[in-house]
Amino acid sequence: MAKLKLDLHDIYNKGHLIDQELNNIIEEAVEKKIKTVEIIPGKGSGQLKKRVLKFLEQPEIKSQYHRIDKDSKNHGRIFVYFKK
Secondary structure, rough: EEEEEEEEEHHOOOOHHHHHHHHHHHHHHHOOOEEEEEEOOOOOOOOOHHHEEEEEHOOOHHHOOOOOOOEEOOOEEEEEEEEE
């Protein structure tokens, strides 16, 4: 199963880059018909994870994927599942 992975550790404090990277990976997943994207905001204070979830909740983004899942074993990970 093809899967894309985005690790935000290196750009956690660069706001504009975060949205850009999230946008890029969503577009790539849709383009290449990838079923799962794993986003790693890391554990930290939880602010970055909140930002990622807020980004994913935008109507124009939300319409592109099927559902999101927070990893129950590792709260520093989010999975985005796309429609087949």
